[in-house]
Amino acid sequence: MQRSFGMRGRFLLLLCLLPALACAAPAQLRIQGSNTVGSALAPALVEGLLSARGATAVQRQPGAAANEQVVRALDSRGQPIRIEIAAHGTRTGFRALGDGRADIASASRPISLQEAAQLGGLGDLRSAASEQVIGLDGVAIILHPDNPLEHLSLEQLAQVFAGTVQRWEQLGVPGGDIHLYARDERSGTFETFDSLVLQPQQQHLASQAKRFESADALVAQVLADPHGIGFSGLGSLHGARALAIAAGDAPALAPSRDLIASEDYPLSRRLYFYLPARPTPYAQALADFAQSAAGQAIVAAQGFVAQQIQAVPVPVQAEQPPYYRTLAGAAERLNVSFRFQPDSARLDNKALRDVQRVASYLREAGKLQGSVVLVGFGDSKDTPGRAALLSRLRAMAVRRELARLGVQAQQVMGMGDALPVAGNAQVQERLRNRRVEVWVY
Structure with a gap:
């Protein structure tokens, strides 16, 4: 009985020392990039991987700055594990991968030709092995629940966010001035919106739009503002109402899971992990887990669209x-x-x-x-x-x-x-x- 208590006591002591031990050792995995991926999905996938590998005492904690997290655990041999996740925008992930500050870049848009060329020393990041689609999302155009507007064309949407349409009455509904909410420049969500909505219409985001690093913060603002319109990933709607969107002569389509799974919804997008040609063991393990049935179940549980x-x-x-x-x-x-x-x-x-x-x-x-x-x-x-x-x-x-x-x-x-x-x-x-x-x- 005394021996059993001693073993339990040593285990509890190790749990207390876990944060200090984890901080003393280098991180086994560093993920940087998309806020859409990194705020909740990446930590959940990390926790799923650790549990699948027999880790214990898995705990998620805030990191050193906003939109940063640390996942700590004990591996099957009782050794401390620390995984760092920073979610400051897709661009920052590619930069960190190139600088050696990340093992995986998370992204909510595909890598550009220029970025891939700049990171050529890491291998072909556009290859099937390096470019891993881990799930699907839709850029949802969101309104306050009381706003009666049902749908917009891509052309109308560009006019709204460029500021050339400034009142709700111009769209056929009451409401007065339109208040614009958008993600910041580093966000892959904004880059997707810009490339699919604004650039094809040769428009730029209006200067009066309020910008957010965090998707959750943007959605909260729209939910608090009956005059507001914004855009966010499907995983962070939190009760905001999503518009149906029409592209060209195609009918207006809402961001339903089936239409995002088939990528027919006009603002569908893919969520990515990008790995160098020679990934670290933990990076490869996380990518493989994300593609598995268990990983895709986590993708769906986090509000995104799985590839099942x-x-x-x-x-x-x-x-x-x-x-x-x-x-x-x-x-x-x-x-x-x-x-x-x-x-x-x-x-x-x-x-x-x-x-x-x-x-x-x-x-x-x-x-x-x-x-x-x-x-x-x-x-x-x-x-x-x-x-x-x-x-x-x-x-x-x-x-x-x-x-x-x-x-x-x-x-x-x-x-x-x-x-x-x-x-x-x-x-x-x-x-x-x-x-x-x-x-x-």
Whole structure:
């Protein structure tokens, strides 16, 4: 009995000494970058990884500055672990990775060509091994719950945030002056909004917009202001109302989980971990855990959209082409759309992983043979028939990848520029229209 008490006492003493021991040793993992990823999702994934590896006494504490956290634990041998997470914006993550101050850069937008070139000494950060899509999000345009506005086009949205539309009455609802709330310059959320909304309309954010480093702080301000409008990731809405958004000739779509999972919602975005070509063991372990079923369950629990494959019914609608209406009436669509590298029929990094996820889903469902229809779509082309041809070629590229994993598709269709989910004027819009859907009988 005395021996048992002694062991318990030593364990309690070690718990008391844990913060000091963890501070004395170097951090096993340092994550810097996106506030969207780093404020809650990254710490939750870290805690999940540590628990999965048998760590004990896992605890999350504030870091040295605002938007910084430290996760401490004892590993399976009783040794202290310290993992540092700083969430000051996507740009800061890439800088820290280049400076050797981070092992993983978290990001809420893809790395730019310029950033990838600057960090070339770390390897090709745009490769499938380095660029890890850990979940999906939508930039939601948020209002006070009492605001009756239902939807906006991307053009109207740009006019609002550029300050050329300044009163709610100009949008058809009462309310007086519009109050703008936006994320700060370092935020990947702002960079996504800027690239998808403002830049295509050759607009800049109005100087009167109030800026926030923290998504939670921005949403709290909108919830307190009936005149306010802002934007935030799906994981931090906290009761704010999200608008439906229309892109080009496509119908207005709300940021629902199914439409974000398929990336059809106009302001859908991917959340990333970026690792150097030679990652540290903890960095690789966290990336692998984030891609696992347990990691994706944490992504969903944190309010984001996981990449787990599901079948969803699609309502039959009059504007759908006849074959598509027949398909919608008899089959279900998987909640993923394969997309491609720019000006290529090669699958992008997310699609390469999605091929494996789809094959696993079909294997578990017993539908590897003859149950799948692949439907390709594209953007408008000047040459008659070219859009239909290219959309079919993309669907055939997906068929080849699935065939390597034992999936034999029943049919491959090219629908050309039918059923667009974006406009056709901008490069980014055309890329979103180039997609392949998976339907299952």
